[in-house]
Amino acid sequence: MTDIQNLKREAAAEALKFVEPGMVLGLGTGSTASAFIELLAERLKTEDLDLTCVATSEQTKRFAEERGIKIADFNTIADVDLTIDGADEIDPQLNLLKGGGGALLREKIVAFASDRVIIIADASKYVEQLGEFPLPVEIVDFGVAATLAMIEAAAEDAGCQGSIALRRTASGDTFRTDGGHLIADCAFGSIPDPETLADLLDIVPGVVEHGLFIGIADDVFLAAPDGVRHYSAATDDEDED
Numbered sequence: 001m002t003d004i005q006n007l008k009r010e011a012a013a014e015a016l017k018f019v020e021p022g023m024v025l026g027l028g029t030g031s032t033a034s035a036f037i038e039l040l041a042e043r044l045k046t047e048d049l050d051l052t053c054v055a056t057s058e059q060t061k062r063f064a065e066e067r068g069i070k071i072a073d074f075n076t077i078a079d080v081d082l083t084i085d086g087a088d089e090i091d092p093q094l095n096l097l098k099g100g101g102g103a104l105l106r107e108k109i110v111a112f113a114s115d116r117v118i119i120i121a122d123a124s125k126y127v128e129q130l131g132e133f134p135l136p137v138e139i140v141d142f143g144v145a146a147t148l149a150m151i152e153a154a155a156e157d158a159g160c161q162g163s164i165a166l167r168r169t170a171s172g173d174t175f176r177t178d179g180g181h182l183i184a185d186c187a188f189g190s191i192p193d194p195e196t197l198a199d200l201l202d203i204v205p206g207v208v209e210h211g212l213f214i215g216i217a218d219d220v221f222l223a224a225p226d227g228v229r230h231y232s233a234a235t236d237d238e239d240e241d
């Protein structure tokens, strides 16, 4: 296992401590969320936790089921006790930039339905200002040129500039989310006011969702070589675990 994979696993191990019997548990998407799912699957081999698990992507559903974790139909569940997910960037206010894997819409629905959201990551994801990682914006096909122009205008109003490109797969095909939508990756370099940008993107008609998760994370566990740091939105404190 590489050093970075070890760090992801250490952050995941901290989050696993919050999983309690009988919970409805949201499973995030991405490599760090997958590290958590692997640890959860190991724990479930020796403990009957009677969990109801929901997945934030088809990829996560497959990954969990391959490890013996049953995934419930989220269309029949309104409330989630706890969601564990990764992030592409985390700022000091615990705002997140997510969606590098294209799962932002389902991740945001599950996160909003959750009583508690714990974000796990290696410490390289912690940034002073969001935006170096291109911001994914999920959009519909209809009127795509107009929607891209409106995203650009919204970004300018929020003090952001940069290139916006429709995401393609490694083989050059148009990338499609689980919902069948497109992703516009916005390479702004920096997002000086994430809250304002989020508000402006929320009102662009062709935008289904964007990867700014403002005020959603309750806790963040960041794994560094010298230990796992815990940030809590409730206290705004940092402690070393």
Ligand SMILES: O=C[C@H](O)[C@H](O)[C@H](O)COP(=O)(O)O
Pocket: 028, 029, 030, 031, 032, 033, 085, 086, 087, 088, 098, 099, 100, 101, 102, 103, 104, 107
């Ligand atoms: O769409 C993907 C998700 O938002 C992921 O949680 C995010 O991209 C982080 O993924 P990873 O843990 O692989 O860096």
